[in-house]
Amino acid sequence: MVLERAFEDGPAFVPYVAAGDPTPEATKRYVEALVEGGADVVELGLPFSEPIAEGSTIQSAIVRSLEGGMTPDRFFELVEDLDVDVPLVVMTYYNLIYQYGRGRDGADDGGGSGDGTETGDGAGSGDGAGSGGPGVEPFVRRAAEAGVEGIVVPDLPVDESDPLVAACEAHGLDLVFIVAPTTTDDRLDRILDRVSGYVYVQARLGTTGAREEVSSHTAESLERLEHVDLPKAVGFGISEGDHAERVVRAGADGVIVGSAIVEMIEAGVEAGDDPGTVADRLREKARELKDGAVRGAGGGTQSRNRPGSQPK
């Protein structure tokens, strides 16, 4: 709901950073700089030790963040500490969500009875499995409390998502799903049934990573989604303002940029630059990407004028 609104005033720029890369303090400055530069939503990565959807750039960021001591609890503290007026989305892998209930609030992994009732029928209505585990509700509850507006889980296909969908609905969070170039029509329907906030359009096969060129898949993927009311944000490989422009011209309502941002953070770490200097560069980069997106929408910042893509 809040997420959808972030796409209302023209194409949205959605940067990704790995929280805690290289420190929580640095992340705070980077996120603030990105927002000053024009970010409309920020995806904050909560690092997981086995990031199977990530290319080498974000893998390295995750290693830096974990080595810096990032944990789910510290992640939520960082979110609470952030002073920005755009919605935040947490991007993480399912196991961290799944384990969050364990050993906290006196809950244990034994019966899962406490979680079971709170995620309610969500856990039970799906495949009948997993309801005996720690449960996903405590994570979602904590995320909502900390002020997170949405969740993206790269290793959670729609097939396994019932418990998380239920918990997100219960706590008023959006659950963003990824649509891939390989997604079949039948799967797309199931995704569209459950997705909220925005549709994450994966521009190319493979893992995350900055590229020189915009994928030719992008236009095709967007065409398939023309009838969808929710905003469509394209990610995977976008690294420059010109890419953002082309992607928006092809029909996207927003651009998600991860690796290109993370590369700049990495370069700063390697050169030993002061976080303030890196933040300045990120602000510039954000402007470039946001301006590109706005150009793609036809110049000014007025709302989109393509049929069938009005926000609800």
Next chain:
Amino acid sequence: MSSDPDAGSGEDLDPNFGDYGGQFVPEALMPAIEEVEDAYRRYVLENEDGFMDEFHRRLRDFGGRPTPLQYADGLSARYDTDVYLKREDLLHGGAHKLNNALGQALLARYMGKERIIAETGAGQHGTATAMACAHFGMDCEIYMGRTDINRQRPNVFRMLLNGAEVNPVDVGRGTLKEAISETMRDWATTVETTHYVIGSVVGPHPFPRMVRDFQAVISEETRRQILDREDRLPDSVLACAGGGSNTMGAFHEFVASADRRSADGSSGQRPRDDDVDLYAVEAGGSTLAVDEDAGVAPNSASLSTGTEGVLHGARTKVLQDSDGQIVESHSVSAGLDYAGVGPELAHLVDEDRVRPVNVDDDAALSAFHRLSRLEGVIPALETAHAFAYLEEHADDLGDLVVVNVSGRGDKDLETVIEESTERGVAEAPDMSVFEGAAGTDPHAGGDR
């Protein structure tokens, strides 16, 4: 794809084993996984186009099946109990891994995929996959952690000789976990042309089931062979467990027969199938504790000490810290060095059908030497774990014991000689013959 009206009975397969299993992978991979599931159902379960006939024919002609069930004189005398060895080490390639690799490569062919990728830990699965691909004339790329490349060199040579490309993985500790993650990343990029031959009963549905079905030939033969020889079923079956493919392969027929027999109410065997004790022997490494601060478990005993979590596409028992970060495992044997385990094994452990046990590195090394000396069989270090458990608990295993010899130990000679010397393993042979020889590398001579 799965909506193909010809998809046999069309009945959906359960992706779970009790609380475990499922499909936790990126959306980009799901359509391919549905395609694999459809192919699995048609070709493996329903023998469409005679797939399973061809599989068994090739296992025989190329693989050398059936493998013998051998009476172990030395061990039987030592423990005063009848011990049989199921000799998967005699399967082509020297390990049970070919059963699965050949099955999946053949399946990929039926599916029209041209390229094969696989991860490998000990290099046995990589070797088996490379052999199967050479056999079928398919392109093959293997991902292998840097640590494992260095500790399993003979297998790397074999893969290269069979024409496979070997991609080193430098992430993390450079072992099996990282290799699987990296292979999944390749697959996410190349999924349209490529089949991922997962090397154990792990990963998203339908892999755990499908790999088990290809490996089940081990227990199908064992059950037949032991009835032939002893006219009864064994009291215990022992198999080492990393991901658990030789384990499930060695156990499955006893589990399935029990289910079948209880379904039709008959039970002719003594002991009955469900009274056959099934031991999954894990790598206890150096100690069973998890060091949370270091993010390290100096063992690979996920069944014994792991907790429910999601890793590499499945919900199963994993070694993790309290936040859910997967911790680094350890074992002296590369093939057991993994923080997860097959979801079906996790389920069978919870059901008390399979007993999870473990032995430490030193015990495994000792067992390696013992089996080599007593039986003239040099086992893989992975396999040696099962024999170490036999040594420690022979008294509790009944009168008739089958141990699955999952593989042979040629690949491990360097590691074993090095580690045995370092740890002063008492059972190790005297290596002084090498001293003063030209060239100080003991293996230079040993290989001739």
